[in-house]
Amino acid sequence: MLNIYNTLSRKKETFKPINPGKVGMYVCGPTVYDHCHLGHGRGYVSMDVIRKYLEYSGYEVRYIMNYTDVGHLVNDAEVGEDKIERKAKTEKIDPIAIADYYIQSCKEDFAALNIKPATFNPRPTKYVDQMIKFTQGLIEKGFAYESNGSVYFSVEKFPEYGKLSGRKTEELLAGARVEIDPNKRSPLDFALWIKADTDHILQWKSPWSVGYPGWHIECSVMSCDLLGENTFDIHGGGNENAFPHNENEIAQSEAYTGQKMANYWMLWNMVNVDGVKASKSLGNALSIKDALEKYAAAVIRLWIISSHYRSVMNYTEESLDQAKTNLQKINDFVLNMEALSTAGTPPSDFDIEPYREKFEAAMDDDLNTPLALSGLYELITETNKLLVESSLGAPDAKKILAFWKRINAVFGLELIGQVEIPQEILELVKKREEARQNKDFPTSDQLRDEIEKLGYIIEDTKDNNFIIKPAK
Numbered sequence: 001m002l003n004i005y006n007t008l009s010r011k012k013e014t015f016k017p018i019n020p021g022k023v024g025m026y027v028c029g030p031t032v033y034d035h036c037h038l039g040h041g042r043g044y045v046s047m048d049v050i051r052k053y054l055e056y057s058g059y060e061v062r063y064i065m066n067y068t069d070v071g072h073l074v075n076d077a078e079v080g081e082d083k084i085e086r087k088a089k090t091e092k093i094d095p096i097a098i099a100d101y102y103i104q105s106c107k108e109d110f111a112a113l114n115i116k117p118a119t120f121n122p123r124p125t126k127y128v129d130q131m132i133k134f135t136q137g138l139i140e141k142g143f144a145y146e147s148n149g150s151v152y153f154s155v156e157k158f159p160e161y162g163k164l165s166g167r168k169t170e171e172l173l174a175g176a177r178v179e180i181d182p183n184k185r186s187p188l189d190f191a192l193w194i195k196a197d198t199d200h201i202l203q204w205k206s207p208w209s210v211g212y213p214g215w216h217i218e219c220s221v222m223s224c225d226l227l228g229e230n231t232f233d234i235h236g237g238g239n240e241n242a243f244p245h246n247e248n249e250i251a252q253s254e255a256y257t258g259q260k261m262a263n264y265w266m267l268w269n270m271v272n273v274d275g276v277k278a279s280k281s282l283g284n285a286l287s288i289k290d291a292l293e294k295y296a297a298a299v300i301r302l303w304i305i306s307s308h309y310r311s312v313m314n315y316t317e318e319s320l321d322q323a324k325t326n327l328q329k330i331n332d333f334v335l336n337m338e339a340l341s342t343a344g345t346p347p348s349d350f351d352i353e354p355y356r357e358k359f360e361a362a363m364d365d366d367l368n369t370p371l372a373l374s375g376l377y378e379l380i381t382e383t384n385k386l387l388v389e390s391s392l393g394a395p396d397a398k399k400i401l402a403f404w405k406r407i408n409a410v411f412g413l414e415l416i417g418q419v420e421i422p423q424e425i426l427e428l429v430k431k432r433e434e435a436r437q438n439k440d441f442p443t444s445d446q447l448r449d450e451i452e453k454l455g456y457i458i459e460d461t462k463d464n465n466f467i468i469k470p471a472k
């Protein structure tokens with residue numbers, strides 16, 4: 001049974017879908033004004049693993065991730081420029097073109113990291129009419145007010161405000177800086193619609209002013225459109241956005257629909273670089289593209305899933321090198337099992353069930369990927385031992401490979417050099433193995449040469465095992 005840590009209740013809860021066999025999941029997406037950084041990579045790989053494990057468990061997942069292409073200001077307060085507009089002005093490119101360019105870049109990075117495409121990737125610029133309608137609805141219901149052409153959500157009208165991030169409105173008020181926006185009734189109120197300055201590039205007509213939507217409203221509107229106006233199952237995102245972004249989403253959605261927005265809130269943690277919080281101003285924010293220049297995508301993915309999604313990650317060369325070593329270990333294991341699966345040897349009493357149970361127990365415990373991986377490493381150690389003892393047969397290898405394929409549908413590791421070895425080569429490998437077992441080294445060497453001539457090399461490993469790979 002799947003248990004997940006719900007940020008909303010601050011405890012682990014058994015996952016119960018609203019509709020049997022189906023899961024609706026909304027994940028806050030990146031603001032597309034720059035290349036995705038490693039923190040995004042970590043977050044969206046984590047969400048991908050959650051989605052894939054739900055699919056492994058038999059659920060059909062409707063997975064929504066937006067691209068924020070308007071309304072996200074550089075400052076979380078309600079002042080300042082829109083991040084995309086600022087980039088558009090400095091580069092003298094249309095904001096929509098900026099967004100298109102970085103959406104494409106993000107898609108490339110996600111594909112490299114083997115993140116399954118979302119069911120839908122909505123963009124707020126395509127939802128302006130619906131955002132206006134939603135905002136209008138909030139005014140009619142008494143949760144929002146117009147002031148000087150902008151519209152604000154009145155936080156005091158929503159008593160549950162702060163329930164996700166655990167912040168209390170009194171404390172927030174005490175800590176609020178001197179309010180710079182005279183249009184707001186309370187410093188905690190946040191913008192649903194912002195009246196545009198004349199030089200603002202993206203602007204739309206609304207009943208209140210020519211302007212543009214606030215950042216938070218998009219997620220409420222797009223999740224309602226694509227997952228329905230009822231409660232949906234899982235809302236994901238980065239924990240740095242729990243306040244104010246997610247908190248404001250909850251206030252808007254629940255005020256508008258009168259229902260709980262999402263049952264489970266799953267928030268990933270951040271990535272430090274060499275122990276320091278990665279940020280643009282410090283110049284240590286690493287893009288996914290930078291990391292991909294140094295490491296294979298599967299190494300980065302393995303590095304990410306080697307930590308629990310709720311723990312802080314630290315990017316260091318050593319930790320990436322460790323992931324590289326581990327990936328090689330997994331790679332060798334799979335190649336060995338593939339070679340053995342065609343060997344024609346009889347089965348042993350090897351039982352894969354305990355490994356499946358371990359994998360599921362780890363994943364069912366709030367997606368504990370490091371523990372699930374350690375179960376895989378135990379399996380590798382055990383099979384290596386059995387290989388040395390020659391007490392593993394072809395049917396065992398087939399069983400192990402089938403298990404590997406099932407769990408790797410969740411881990412999503414694209415192994416390096418994993419290629420289909422032609423049957424002809426496998427036959428020669430088998431003969432060579434027989435010769436080796438019989439200590440007939442001249443024949444074994446001759447067969448090795450023959451295999452090499454056909455473009456494949458055999459590498460003997462320390463544990464009396466071997467790897468076959470194309471000689472490239």
Ligand SMILES: [Zn+2]
Nearest residue numbers: 028029219249
């Ligand atoms: Zn959001």
